[in-house]
Amino acid sequence: MAGVYIHIPYCSQACHYCNFHFSTQLKSSAQMLEAMCLEIEMRKNELPQSLKTIYFGGGTPSILAVEHLHQLIEAIKKHFSVEALQEITLECNPEDITATKLNDWKALGINRLSIGIQSFFDKDLKLMNRIHSGKQALESLDLAMDYFENISVDLIYGIPNQSDAEWKQNITTITDRKIPHISAYALTVEPNTALDRFIAKEIIPPVSDAQAEADFFELIERLSIDGYEHYETSNFAKPGFYSVNNTAYWTGASYLGIGPSAHSFDGEVRSWNNRNNHKYISAINEGVLPIEREQLSLRDKYNEYVMTALRTKWGISLDQISARFGEHYNDYLQKMAQNHIEEGLLSYDQEMKTLSVSSKGKFLVDGLASDLFLIELQSSNS
Numbered sequence: 001m002a003g004v005y006i007h008i009p010y011c012s013q014a015c016h017y018c019n020f021h022f023s024t025q026l027k028s029s030a031q032m033l034e035a036m037c038l039e040i041e042m043r044k045n046e047l048p049q050s051l052k053t054i055y056f057g058g059g060t061p062s063i064l065a066v067e068h069l070h071q072l073i074e075a076i077k078k079h080f081s082v083e084a085l086q087e088i089t090l091e092c093n094p095e096d097i098t099a100t101k102l103n104d105w106k107a108l109g110i111n112r113l114s115i116g117i118q119s120f121f122d123k124d125l126k127l128m129n130r131i132h133s134g135k136q137a138l139e140s141l142d143l144a145m146d147y148f149e150n151i152s153v154d155l156i157y158g159i160p161n162q163s164d165a166e167w168k169q170n171i172t173t174i175t176d177r178k179i180p181h182i183s184a185y186a187l188t189v190e191p192n193t194a195l196d197r198f199i200a201k202e203i204i205p206p207v208s209d210a211q212a213e214a215d216f217f218e219l220i221e222r223l224s225i226d227g228y229e230h231y232e233t234s235n236f237a238k239p240g241f242y243s244v245n246n247t248a249y250w251t252g253a254s255y256l257g258i259g260p261s262a263h264s265f266d267g268e269v270r271s272w273n274n275r276n277n278h279k280y281i282s283a284i285n286e287g288v289l290p291i292e293r294e295q296l297s298l299r300d301k302y303n304e305y306v307m308t309a310l311r312t313k314w315g316i317s318l319d320q321i322s323a324r325f326g327e328h329y330n331d332y333l334q335k336m337a338q339n340h341i342e343e344g345l346l347s348y349d350q351e352m353k354t355l356s357v358s359s360k361g362k363f364l365v366d367g368l369a370s371d372l373f374l375i376e377l378q379s380s381n382s
């Protein structure tokens with residue numbers, strides 16, 4: 001089973017913390033859509049398996065005209081096998097959500113919305129330069145629930161000047177509505193973003209790791225009481241509402257990324273498209289894929305598996321490590337994990353032969369995974 005990811009490289013305005021690829025100039029959007037449909041056709045043989053999921057991410061896919069979304073979905077259906085398709089997700093922002101659009105999206109076969117709410121408080125939204133207000137966030141969520149059952153809400157925690165009570169209120173607003181899926185991320189200061197500059201100039205207070213950690217554990221506790229499963233570090237779902245797209249990605253399924261800056265993976269080769277909108281359109285129109293490819297070594301694949309699996313509730317399977325990479329990788333992993341098991345940050349399940357992060361280690365998962373990476377070549381087959 002496989003997935004197609006479509007990167008829509010446009011946003012109405014730039015959020016202060018964002019380092020994704022997007023442009024606020026929509027002039028080229030019609031040409032862009034033509035180019036993306038052409039890219040789908042040019043790459044139709046790269047994904048022989050039937051599609052399980054289509055994901056519109058970005059950028060802000062919800063600013064696209066419905067005809068453009070229709071054009072993309074039709075191009076995918078024309079060139080790929082979609083009999084087993086389970087999920088079509090659209091990332092959308094509150095300011096774009098209207099009854100008309102919700103109707104249109106549903107008619108296109110979109111069956112899951114991922115709404116970029118981030119916070120219900122105006123002051124937080126202003127600090128991050130989001131377009132929507134807290135009131136719009138609430139109204140759009142309530143409206144979306146009239147049309148879609150499968151909804152995910154994005155929240156950001158660790159926001160400077162946000163009180164504990166406000167963070168708890170953000171969580172309650174979601175749980176009271178029984179929204180089935182939540183993705184929550186710590187506010188991260190990426191280099192060369194507006195947030196980075198404002199913090200350096202002391203216009204915005206610095207982001208506090210301690211605050212982010214406290215918010216994260218508050219979230220885990222509250223959502224577990226409300227029956228959500230913490231199935232990946234940043235993702236929580238009610239039973240039956242795991243994201244098909246993300247789960248496929250975390251479990252190593254192949255996916256094809258269409259559009260500027262989109263990444264693809266077929267189990268052996270990772271590739272990524274040029275992120276410049278103009279260069280992307282020109283290359284496609286000349287019949288050339290604007291793509292760079294990297295053949296993954298066994299060591300790269302091991303590191304990647306460790307990073308993604310450790311973030312999931314299923315953890316790292318030692319049997320899979322042996323089968324896919326060989327016994328010396330298994331020995332290496334166990335040796336590197338030992339200290340963290342003794343510190344109580346990782347836990348080993350004897351029966352299942354899996355290595356997972358413990359509750360104590362959850363906030364440190366990326367650092368723990370990198371401690372398990374194989375950095376240097378250990379033998380001729382690595």
Ligand code: SF4
Pocket residue numbers: 010011012013014015018019020022058059060093116
């Ligand atoms: S809407 Fe999303 S992609 Fe666009 S600037 Fe904001 S965070 Fe970045």
